[in-house]
Amino acid sequence: MRPSQKSPSKSAKKAEGGAPSVPAKKAPQPSMPPRGMRDVLPNDQPYWEMLRIKAREVATAYGFERIDTPIVEETTLFVRGIGKMTDIVEKEMYSFETSGTEKLTLRPEGTAPTMRSYISNGMVNMPQPVKVWYMGPMFRHERPQHGRYRQFHTFGCEVIGDDDAVTDAQLALMCYVILKEIGIECTVRINSIGTPESRANYKNALVSYFRSKRAKLSDDDKRRLLRNPLRLLDSKDPSVVEMKAEAPQIVDWLDEDSKAHFMRVLEYLDETGVPYQLDPYLVRGLDYYTKTVFEVFASGENEELAQAALAGGGRYDGLAEILGGRPTPAAGFGIGMDRVVSRLKELGIKPLRPATDVFVAQLGEQGRKRALAVFEELRIAGIRASEAFSKNPIKAQMEIANRLGAKWAIVIGQKEVLDGTAIIRDMDSGTQEISDVRKVVHEIKRKLSNHATEPVVERIVEPTAEGETT
RNA sequence: GUGGCCAUGGUGAAACGGUUAUCACAGCGGGUUGUGGUCCCGCUAUUACGGGUUCAAUUCCCGUUGGCCACCCCA
Numbered sequence: 001m002r003p004s005q006k007s008p009s010k011s012a013k014k015a016e017g018g019a020p021s022v023p024a025k026k027a028p029q030p031s032m033p034p035r036g037m038r039d040v041l042p043n044d045q046p047y048w049e050m051l052r053i054k055a056r057e058v059a060t061a062y063g064f065e066r067i068d069t070p071i072v073e074e075t076t077l078f079v080r081g082i083g084k085m086t087d088i089v090e091k092e093m094y095s096f097e098t099s100g101t102e103k104l105t106l107r108p109e110g111t112a113p114t115m116r117s118y119i120s121n122g123m124v125n126m127p128q129p130v131k132v133w134y135m136g137p138m139f140r141h142e143r144p145q146h147g148r149y150r151q152f153h154t155f156g157c158e159v160i161g162d163d164d165a166v167t168d169a170q171l172a173l174m175c176y177v178i179l180k181e182i183g184i185e186c187t188v189r190i191n192s193i194g195t196p197e198s199r200a201n202y203k204n205a206l207v208s209y210f211r212s213k214r215a216k217l218s219d220d221d222k223r224r225l226l227r228n229p230l231r232l233l234d235s236k237d238p239s240v241v242e243m244k245a246e247a248p249q250i251v252d253w254l255d256e257d258s259k260a261h262f263m264r265v266l267e268y269l270d271e272t273g274v275p276y277q278l279d280p281y282l283v284r285g286l287d288y289y290t291k292t293v294f295e296v297f298a299s300g301e302n303e304e305l306a307q308a309a310l311a312g313g314g315r316y317d318g319l320a321e322i323l324g325g326r327p328t329p330a331a332g333f334g335i336g337m338d339r340v341v342s343r344l345k346e347l348g349i350k351p352l353r354p355a356t357d358v359f360v361a362q363l364g365e366q367g368r369k370r371a372l373a374v375f376e377e378l379r380i381a382g383i384r385a386s387e388a389f390s391k392n393p394i395k396a397q398m399e400i401a402n403r404l405g406a407k408w409a410i411v412i413g414q415k416e417v418l419d420g421t422a423i424i425r426d427m428d429s430g431t432q433e434i435s436d437v438r439k440v441v442h443e444i445k446r447k448l449s450n451h452a453t454e455p456v457v458e459r460i461v462e463p464t465a466e467g468e469t470t
Numbered sequence: 471g472u473g474g475c476c477a478u479g480g481u482g483a484a485a486c487g488g489u490u491a492u493c494a495c496a497g498c499g500g501g502u503u504g505u506g507g508u509c510c511c512g513c514u515a516u517u518a519c520g521g522g523u524u525c526a527a528u529u530c531c532c533g534u535u536g537g538c539c540a541c542c543c544c545a
Binding site: 032035086087088091092138140144146148149153154220231234295309311312334335336337338339340359361363364367391394397398399401402403406409415423427430 | 471472498499500501503504505506507518535536537538539540541542543544545
């Protein structure tokens with residue numbers, strides 16, 4: 001998509017003679033959103049709305065409440081929480097300094113802010129666990145690609161103050177349920193990365209294994225070996241993939257507690273029937289993860305692509321302490337909403353659009369005034385009504401009524417105003433009847449209740465009551 | 471951040487050095503301000519931006535911006 005190139009300078013008057021000559025106005029590069037950021041246009045909103053509604057519905061059903069944290073946080077929150085060595089912190093943060101030398105960052109993810117909020121608001125004193133969900137934009141300065149934006153949107157759930165394996169399983173289940181119920185088939189890939197200690201031991205084993213094969217590693221992978229050996233497991237280099245088969249696996253290095261925890265998570269997952277597969281090479285990029293980690297992948301041909309990951313989550317028992325709170329176990333997940341929406345479109349899933357039952361058409365100035373009042377009556381009565389009062393030709397209005405799928409049109413013209421009547425037209429049959437204008441709303445209500453007994457073809461997306469920031 | 475490919479209207483495409491840039495869809499207007507889903511007519515692009523080569527550039531070259539793909543990594 002590209003904005004139109006209409007020349008904006010056409011109407012710009014040249015400087016008057018005598019005035020110092022202004023350099024010829026360069027045709028400006030048409031305004032674009034910043035790289036990797038985009039507009040979500042009205043046409044796409046139904047997809048987003050479908051996801052938002054489902055996500056909050058599921059979260060609510062599982063006992064979660066909404067939380068909103070600022071979009072900007074102190075930079076140290078992410079440096080400490082996500083980890084200095086991670087790519088996010090090293091090169092992807094939108095950081096800036098205010099005049100007061102405050103160092104701030106546009107949030108790159110939602111977990112650290114949520115935990116920060118838990119700590120700074122003393123939520124330890126609330127009934128535990130605290131279960132919250134959030135939805136909103138996140139920012140990472142990466143090279144944009146399909147399914148990867150600099151501003152992207154996450155729906156996330158966090159359970160803070162609970163170390164039970166059943167929580168981990170339920171969180172994975174929630175991801176699955178949300179996606180499944182809007183029509184996306186997916187699989188959960190799951191692994192355990194244990195405690196920081198057991199992971200450190202494993203890391204050592206992994207390093208010594210790959211060190212013995214160092215000669216065969218690419219420069220990139222050599223670098224990983226030094227900096228972040230776990231990442232070697234994601235390498236796509238065929239020779240590394242081959243070596244992986246013989247490499248030590250993290251499961252064998254888990255401490256007893258983590259191992260038992262993981263077994264229970266899997267048992268619970270078995271119980272729910274969520275399709276999952278063990279992925280011994282799944283290691284998440286953020287430092288705060290402990291024990292369970294999982295990612296949810298859309299089923300399909302591109303399954304292997306990293307961008308096919310629609311959601312990711314896991315347990316992060318160490319985060320609270322890192323952020324200066326008392327040790328508090330926690331787990332959560334985030335769903336990449338942009339990716340889910342794009343998947344919905346790929347699958348040809350049709351979102352439900354707001355429907356209209358009645359269209360109010362008018363003719364002439366008197367008709368318009370009366371129609372304006374009738375429309376208000378309908379709206380107050382809770383009837384889904386539409387209009388196009390700014391259009392004059394009745395034909396254009398009827399076209400719109402038709403496009404909107406209105407079941408009835410109310411037509412009010414000069415004649416009806418004089419008679420105190422209104423025409424009710426059945427848009428399916430084309431038959432019309434005349435009603436007293438004072439009873440027309442009542443009449444429509446009556447028709448609607450009869451209509452409801454017939455099979456409803458189109459389901460309706462109710463507009464959200466409150467404004468969303470996403 | 472590294473490398474590669476690409477850029478024509480709101481959308482999807484065609485033209486690939488030479489007269490008014492073609493087609494479809496969408497949009498808007500009209501077919502006597504009283505009636506929609508069909509039909510007919512009309513309107514809607516200084517070919518992303520800037521520069522260069524040429525008698526001539528949408529077509530070739532360079533830069534910029536943006537998109538896509540791979541890497542990196544993640545949602």
